[in-house]
Amino acid sequence: MVATATTSGPGGPEAATDWVRGADEVLLGFTRALRAAGVPVTQDRSQGFLAAVALLGLDDQRATYRAGRATLCAGPDDLERYDQVFEAFFNARDGLPRTRPAAPATNPTFGELPADESRGEGTTTPDEVVRAMASETEVLRHRDVAAMTAAEKHRLSGMFATLQPRPPTRRTARHRSWHRGDVDASRTLRASLRRMGEPADIEWRRRSVRPRRVVLLIDVSGSMNGYADALLRLAHRFTQSVRAGSAAGGRRRGVVETFTVGTRLTHLTRAMQQRDPSRALVAAGETVPDWSGGTRLGETLGFFLDRWGQRGMARGAVVVVFSDGWERGDPSLLAEQMARLHRVAHRVVWVNPHRGKAGYEPVQQGVVAALPYIDDFLAGHSLATFADLVEVVSRA
Numbered sequence: 453m454v455a456t457a458t459t460s461g462p463g464g465p466e467a468a469t470d471w472v473r474g475a476d477e478v479l480l481g482f483t484r485a486l487r488a489a490g491v492p493v494t495q496d497r498s499q500g501f502l503a504a505v506a507l508l509g510l511d512d513q514r515a516t517y518r519a520g521r522a523t524l525c526a527g528p529d530d531l532e533r534y535d536q537v538f539e540a541f542f543n544a545r546d547g548l549p550r551t552r553p554a555a556p557a558t559n560p561t562f563g564e565l566p567a568d569e570s571r572g573e574g575t576t577t578p579d580e581v582v583r584a585m586a587s588e589t590e591v592l593r594h595r596d597v598a599a600m601t602a603a604e605k606h607r608l609s610g611m612f613a614t615l616q617p618r619p620p621t622r623r624t625a626r627h628r629s630w631h632r633g634d635v636d637a638s639r640t641l642r643a644s645l646r647r648m649g650e651p652a653d654i655e656w657r658r659r660s661v662r663p664r665r666v667v668l669l670i671d672v673s674g675s676m677n678g679y680a681d682a683l684l685r686l687a688h689r690f691t692q693s694v695r696a697g698s699a700a701g702g703r704r705r706g707v708v709e710t711f712t713v714g715t716r717l718t719h720l721t722r723a724m725q726q727r728d729p730s731r732a733l734v735a736a737g738e739t740v741p742d743w744s745g746g747t748r749l750g751e752t753l754g755f756f757l758d759r760w761g762q763r764g765m766a767r768g769a770v771v772v773v774f775s776d777g778w779e780r781g782d783p784s785l786l787a788e789q790m791a792r793l794h795r796v797a798h799r800v801v802w803v804n805p806h807r808g809k810a811g812y813e814p815v816q817q818g819v820v821a822a823l824p825y826i827d828d829f830l831a832g833h834s835l836a837t838f839a840d841l842v843e844v845v846s847r848a
Contacts, residue, residue: 475510476502482541483524489537490730491530492737497523513542526737527681529602593835598678598805605681609729611835612685617693619663619708620770620848622798626660633658664770664798666690666708666845669756671775672740673714673747679805679833680743681733683774684724686838688732690845691724709765713752713775714742717759747778749818750785757792770848771797772841774832776804779818787821794825799848803832803841 483498504519517538525534592608600608629636636657643652668690670676670683687710694708710720723735737743760766771793779786794800802822806812808831814823823829828844831837 479505482520482537485541486524486534486537487734487738489533490734491524491533491537492526492734493524494737494739494741494743496741496743497526516542526743527602529605593839596805596809596833597682597835598833608682608835609685612689612729612838615686615689615693615835615839615842617690617842618846619666619694620798620846621661622664622768623659624662627657628660630656630658632656663694663707664768664848665765666694667766667769667771667797668708668710669753669771669773669775670710670712670720671714671747671749671773672712672743672745673778674744675747675776675778676774676805677744679774682838683832684720684733684736685729686841687720688724688729690842691721692727695725709760709769711756712736712740712742713749713756713773715745715748715752716742717752717755718742746780747775747818748781749775749777749779750781750783750787750789753786753789753793757789757796761793761796766793767796768798770799770801770845772801772803772845773822774803774805775818776806777814777816777819777822779816779821783817783821786818787825790822790825794827799827800825801828801830801841801844801848802826803830803837805831805833807831808833808837 479502480498483493483501487493500523501520504523505516508515508519510516520538521531521534525531589611592604592611595604595608597605597608627634627636629639633656636655639655639657640652643655644650646652668687670680670687672680676683687708691708691710708721708724710724712718712720718740720736720739723739724732726732726735757766790800802819804814804819807814807829814820814829830841830844832841
C-alpha cells in the first residue's frame with residue numbers, strides 16, 4: 453500500500469502534519485481515479501472516505517479497502533469497478549479502467565431465449581421468439597424499479613428511449629394565419645380592397661402556441677434511493693427529447709429544468725444536458741452533495757421558490773415533484789410552500805413511487821400536507837408509470 457506509517461511522524465508535529473497532508477492527497481488521488489473510471493464519487497463521499505480512514509488508521513490496507521467500499525460506492529454496479537481501481541492504484545496492478553462501461557444501447561436488447569425443452573431443441577419458431585421477447589419486455593415495463601437486479605436495470609436503461617416526452621403548450625395573445633379557425637377580418641378586408649372591392653377569399657387565423665416550461669424536482673433522500681437512478685434517467689429523457697423538438701421547431705423552444713431536493717436544493721439542468729445518459733448521471737453524481745440523506749422538502753421547496761420561483765422559472769410552468777412524502781421537517785411548512793408553488797405554477801404533479809402499489813394509503817405526513825395543492829397524484833415506480841406521467845405532462 454502507498455501509505456503505511458502512523459500519524460505520529462518521527463520529525464515532530466510539523467513532519468506529522470506534512471505526512472497527513474500527503475496521505476490525504478494520496479487518498480483523494482484514489483477518489484479521482486475512481487471518478488475517472490466512472491464511479492460517481494461526490495465530494496461528500498470523498499470526505500466520508502477520508503474521515504473513515506482517519507478513524508481506522510492507514511496501516512491496515514484491508515480496512516482502507518472496506519472503508520472505501522462503504523463510503524465511495526453508490527450501489528452494486530460500482531463494486532466491481534471499485535475493486536479494479538483499488539488493486540490498480542494501491543498495488544500497481546494492470547487493468548485500471550479508464551472510462552465508464554459503454555452506454556446502454558438506444559434500443560432495448562435482449563439475450564437469446566432458451567428453447568422450450570418440452571418441444572425439443574430447435575422447434576421454436578421465430579414468431580414464438582418474438583412473442584416471448586415482447587412478453588418479457590412488457591413484464592419489465594411494469595416491474596418495480598427498486599426491486600430490479602443490476603442486469604434488469606441495465607436493460608431498462610435502454611428502454612427509456614421508448615418514452616417520447618413532449619413539452620406542454622400554452623396559447624399566446626398573438627394570432628397566426630391558418631387554414632381554419634377564426635375569420636381574420638382585417639386580412640380578408642385588405643385582400644378585398646386589393647381587388648377594388650371585389651369579394652376575395654376568406655382568411656383564417658388561430659392563436660399562436662408556445663411550449664410551457666417543465667420543472668422536475670427529484671427527491672434524493674435515503675427512502676428514494678432505489679428510484680433515484682431511474683428518475684434521473686427520466687429527467688435526462690425529458691431534457692433530450694424537448695431539446696430535440698426545439699431544434700426542429702426553431703424559436704418555439706421548450707425548456708426542462710431539473711433539481712434535486714433532500715436536505716439541499718441542487719440545480720442539475722446543466723448535467724442533464726449532456727447527450728450521453730451515463731455521462732449525465734456521472735455528472736449528476738458529482739454535483740449533488742446530499743445523496744441518500746434526509747428529507748426537508750418544506751425548506752428546500754421554500755428555497756426554490758425564493759430563488760427560482762420569483763425569477764419566473766416556476767411561474768406558469770408544469771412542476772413535477774418526485775417524492776414518497778417522508779418529510780422529516782415541519783409538515784405545516786411544506787403545506788405553506790406547496791400552496792405558494794400551486795399559486796405560481798400552471799399545474800403541480802406529485803409522483804410517488806408507492807402510489808401504484810397494492811395497499812398504499814397516502815398517510816405520510818408530507819403527502820397529507822401536500823395533497824390539497826396537487827393537481828395530479830401519480831404513481832412512479834415502473835417504466836409504464838413513467839409513460840403515464842409523460843402523457844400527463846404533455847397534456848397539461
